[in-house]
Amino acid sequence: MKFFLVFSLALLSIVFASDNLDSHLLMYGDDVGLLCNSWRVAGEANNLSPWKKVPEECRGYVKDYMTSRAYVLDLQMVANEAVGYARGIELGDDGNDVWVFDVDETLLSNLPYYAHHGYGYQVFNHGLFDKWVENGTAPVIESSLKLYEEVFRLGFKVFLLTGRSERHRNITVENLRNAGFMNWDKLILRDVEDYDKSATTYKSEKRSEMVKEGYRVLGNSGDQWSDLLGAAISIRSFKLPNPMYYIA
Template structure:
């Protein structure tokens, strides 16, 4: 074969290969190829992990191409296993770390939504985070007081309570939801917390992480020693004062700052 023709064919092959390689980086293009399923799964898992790492912030909705994947994860045994692992680490820390003061000031903080109570049933009816959050609709669902407990968190809650540690619940829910929240918590088995802190009128326009940090500061000013915090959002831990340890539960349905 003449050298010129060989060179042309080689260049053509390289151009085709490079074009395919570049196209592979565009996840939307995978819909036209047999490898679409595997590549999309990888992309959506990477998106979910980076939400958990707090690298992806302030998102309004789950990416359209990942709604099905996120929905499957949030209703899967893997989601339950991930929660169980986080709770086991909390329990191990509790059993080995804490020289409790025994003065009535040993304390632990829990978030409420998707920490004690699950909002997954609500989001299952609203496209698993693929729709922009409608606060009026969500609060209407919360008023029904039908959210199920996260069973592994309930177990940790009871363990902490049995050790004589005071439990504070700090939620971004508004004060107008107090009765429904208390009813829901009691109905699914949570009893004996020291205080449920909800957002009052003065907190309406505060960012959640500032509101929660201020609530913790008030608890510390009252002499409480906060051993741990369990929450599903980074805004439950941001700011100071914090706890000696924090434990993040998975949640890629929404982001609260």
């Protein structure tokens, strides 16, 4: 009974931390690493309430994960599963089979930016991030480049669907090409009328437009659940790891 009570209190500390962004995740010393790992896994499984920043106790954990071999291997695992799926599909003869890719933390890494902003511990600042985007220096995510090249080789049309602003089109194109991404069929960015929409609504609408135009969305890769859920979802979706931020 005593064990059950202690365990229940530990779980409640996590639950209440999701509702109160300023609260501590936990107060259990040596268990911090394990519970931060549980917090990350819950986020990747879309089981957390919407959150705005990494919990205080998990600052070091998220930094260590994002700069570790474990993060690279997790990315590779997702890409390998996606390649296996893509190779098993028999594409139509009309050229209308599509694979959709998000850009940030999916094709391009913004780790150099987040390294200076607490790896997600600081609340997201659109102005500062836009300045980073305008530098056009986000590095490639290597495993995603290999997946990108493979689905293109297999005959998929490749559509890039990003929450970046339309005003950043030229620098985004330059950054993508410098990182090795070539020959996409469409690059879709947020226009003025999309600014007030949630990411889920915006991306759902854009995928719905693809379907209305006769395309079949067979694959979708993104680091946020808002890249993957909503309307006109793909036959298979692949979630890349990202414990640094949450976009609804």
